[in-house]
Amino acid sequence: NAGVTQTPKFQVLKTGQSMTLQCAQDMNHEYMSWYRQDPGMGLRLIHYSVGAGITDQGEVPNGYNVSRSTTEDFPLRLLSAAPSQTSVYFCASKDRAHSGNTIYFGEGSWLTVV
Amino acid sequence: LAKTTQPISMDSYEGQEVNITCSHNNIATNDYITWYQQFPSQGPRFIIQGYKTKVTNEVASLFIPADRKSSTLSLPRVSLSDTAVYYCLVGSASKIIFGSGTRLSIRP
Numbered sequence: 001n002a003g004v005t006q007t008p009k010f011q012v013l014k015t016g017q018s019m020t021l022q023c024a025q026d027m028n029h030e031y032m033s034w035y036r037q038d039p040g041m042g043l044r045l046i047h048y049s050v051g052a053g054i055t056d057q058g059e060v061p062n063g064y065n066v067s068r069s070t071t072e073d074f075p076l077r078l079l080s081a082a083p084s085q086t087s088v089y090f091c092a093s094k095d096r097a098h099s100g101n102t103i104y105f106g107e108g109s110w111l112t113v114v
Numbered sequence: 115l116a117k118t119t120q121p122i123s124m125d126s127y128e129g130q131e132v133n134i135t136c137s138h139n140n141i142a143t144n145d146y147i148t149w150y151q152q153f154p155s156q157g158p159r160f161i162i163q164g165y166k167t168k169v170t171n172e173v174a175s176l177f178i179p180a181d182r183k184s185s186t187l188s189l190p191r192v193s194l195s196d197t198a199v200y201y202c203l204v205g206s207a208s209k210i211i212f213g214s215g216t217r218l219s220i221r222p
Contacts, residue, residue: 031208042199043158043212050208059211090157092210100146100206105157 002026006091006106013081013113021076021109023091029104031094032074033058034066036087043090049074050098081113116140116204123217132189134216136202139183147178147185150201152215158201162187192220 007022025032033048035058045058049068063085065077074093078085091106119137126132138147146165150158162169164176164185175188189196201215 033210035212042201042214045209045211048209056209058209088155092157098206098208100148100163102148102160102163103150103158103210105159108155108157 004091004093004104004106006089006109008109009107010110011112013078013111015081015083015113017081019078019081021078021089021091021111023074023076023106024072025074025091025093025104026072027093027095027104028071029093030071030096032068033092034064034074034076035090035092036060036085037090038087046076046089078111081111083113085111086113087111116142116145118202118204118213120200120202120213120216122214123219125219125221126192127221128193129191132192132196132218132220134187134189134200134202134218135184136187136204137184138202138204141182141204145205147176147182148203149174149176149187150203150212152199152201154198158212161200189218192218194220194222196220 004025034046035043037043044060047066049055052071055066089109094103116138148163149161151161152158162174162176169176177186197220199215199217
């Protein structure tokens with residue numbers, strides 16, 4: 001059971017470049033989300049999705065786009081990378097959007113923007 | 115999600131029992147209380163969940179008083195490997211905001 005899978009694990013970008021962080025879950029979860037975590041800090045919600053075709057903004061959405069064309073996948077796109085986006089990115093999912101059920105996290109994607 | 119308040123950091127020693135308290139004054143009737151643990155360079159992982167009174171599993175215990183306005187995560191006989199950040203979440207909203215959590219440091 002793979003759970004939540006993120007790729008790539010490590011990436012270095014130049015300022016202004018764009019890229020997509022991939023996230024896939026094989027648990028048929030309705031809810032998916034993306035967080036970023038800067039060194040020594042807590043998790044900050046970027047975007048989330050309560051089901052295929054539905055996305056919404058979190059706490060820090062600027063500079064990022066998401067889409068949810070399938071239940072399984074929730075890619076995060078950096079439109080024009082900036083050094084301030086250097087961070088660890090975590091994708092998460094849970095079975096139903098409005099439930100207190102367990103949230104499952106991926107292993108993280110380390111992004112450095114130079 | 116209900117707003118939660120936790121201590122920013124705690125220190126303890128190996129073999130001690132550690133109790134981390136979370137305040138959640140605005141908890142709703144149907145809200146569950148869930149605790150997550152995050153090790154460095156890893157995503158958070160579920161530890162324990164409860165609704166009232168006491169819940170125990172192989173990792174921790176969760177104590178919830180009758181008014182449910184707070185909860186206490188209890189880690190028995192901690193070891194160095196329990197050094198992590200612990201997050202308390204209350205409720206079931208779709209916009210899940212994690213607080214800063216409690217940074218627990220265990221010393222030999």
